[in-house]
Amino acid sequence: MKIINIKSTYLLLIAFIIIGNPLNSVYSQNLEAKIDSLLLKVFTDKNGPGGEFLVAKAGKPIYQKSFGKANLELDVNLTSDNVFQIGSMTKQFTAISILILEEKGKLSVNDLVSKYLPDYPLGDKITIHHLLTHTSGIKDFTKMKSLRDISQKEMTSKMMVDFFKNEPADFAPGEKFDYNNSGYVLLGYIIELVSGEKYEEFINKNIFDKVGMNNSQYASDRKIILKRAYGYQKKEYGYVNKTQISFSIPFSSGSLMSTTGDMLKWQNALNLNLLLNTETLKKAFTKYKLNNGEEFTYGYGWHLINVNGTQLRRHGGSIFGFKSMGVYIPSEDIYVIGLTNCDCNSPTQVTEDIALLTLKALKKG
Structure with missing residues (x-):
């Protein structure tokens, strides 16, 4: 028993030496300065809306800073506690929810949509897999001109599906990869049909509560949300409050809110298999093929790309007043999450640059 304890102590000591308290090390001070330099090029207005960035190695933060204001009217600075809308990063949670239901034997990603919605057009040809991988050919509702007619309405998930379901298909299922919000709204509806719970309730119970993401929730402009970062847009004459929409519209394709700290908990939960076993989770991070055998670089809720020989998992989000981007390097367990509260400040490229840096x-080091 003593040998085991000594070995464990030794391994912990080595881990501390390698990871240690990197913000106090010389190399990490240099890294911090370089990351600061990248971000200060994006957030040039310290009195405007800004962003919050976190870098983690082996599940531990090694960099976390805020830039700009959480609220312009009240002149309140952003902090690491602020809650942002994450837009399409919501798709990660929707995809994992589908896999949770599959692991419980409630559905299969190979099921046809017609199994759950018998009257859905082409439902006997479109699978859940097609929806997850953006290869269904369903019309993306964000490209429909009639969207403006419902943007302020409170829609049920069925009403949202009915809104786009009779639109002509863009292509046959599996013929092409084309990023699609409608597919993920349909997935949210299927989650509700199979689980018997509202999407919001399912996410809260099966993900947020289990992971300890206590500052994450379904978005609302009416509820009192502690530490909310307010969203802004930039016009020629200056900043304005973001355009208001009903969050029942983006629904399971883009309606969640979170913090950088909670998003790190999310990444760590995936790594530690707290939500899914290894084999099931692997489906989310597998590159799939079109009908013609051509491989595309999207799994279930993540883009899977190669940058100069380094494999990255990434996904961003954009919704009125907010942008987000998360990048993970599996080989080195490096995670970078960037959240901004103005759609004038895109974290997309700088988040990837920080990860590679x-x-x-x-x-x-």
Whole structure:
């Protein structure tokens, strides 16, 4: 028993030496300065809306900073506690929810949509897999001009599906990859039909509560949300409050809110198999093929790309007043999450740049 304890202590000591308290090390101070430099090029107006960024290695934060204001009217600075709308990063949670139901034997990703919605057009040809991978050919509701007619309405999930279901298909299922919000709204509806719970309730019970994501929730502009970051848009004459929409419209394709800290908990929960077993989770991070055998770079809720020989998992989001981007490097367990509260400040490229910069710095260190 003593040998085991000594070995465990030794491994912990080695881990501390490698990871340690990197913000106090010379190399990490250098990394911090380089990350600051990248972000200050994006957030040039310290009195405007800004963003919150977190970098983690092996599940532990090694960099976390806020830039700009959480609320312009009240002149309140952003902090690491602020809650942002994450837009299409919601799709990760929807995809994992589908896999949770599959692992419980409630559905299969190979099921046809017609199994759950018998009257859905082409439902006998479109599978849940097609919806997850954006290969269904369903018309994306965000491209429909009539969207403006319902943007302020409170819609049920069925009403949202009915809104786009009779639109002509863009292509046959499996013929093409084309990023599609309608597919993920349909997935949210299927989650409700299979589980017997509202999407919001399912996410809360099966993900947020289990992971301890206590600052994450379904978005609302009416509820009192502690530490809310207010969303802004930039016009030629200055900043304005974001356009208001009903969150029942983006629904399971883009209506969740979170913090950088909670998003790190999410990434760690996936790594630790707290929600799914290894084999089931692997489906989310597998590259699939079209009908013609051509491989595309999207799994279930994540883009899977290669940048200069480094495999990345990433996904962003954009919704009125907010943008988000999360990048994960599996080989080195590096996670970078960037959340901004103005759609004038995109974290997309800088988040990836920070991830690759961190990878390079840690290899040198």
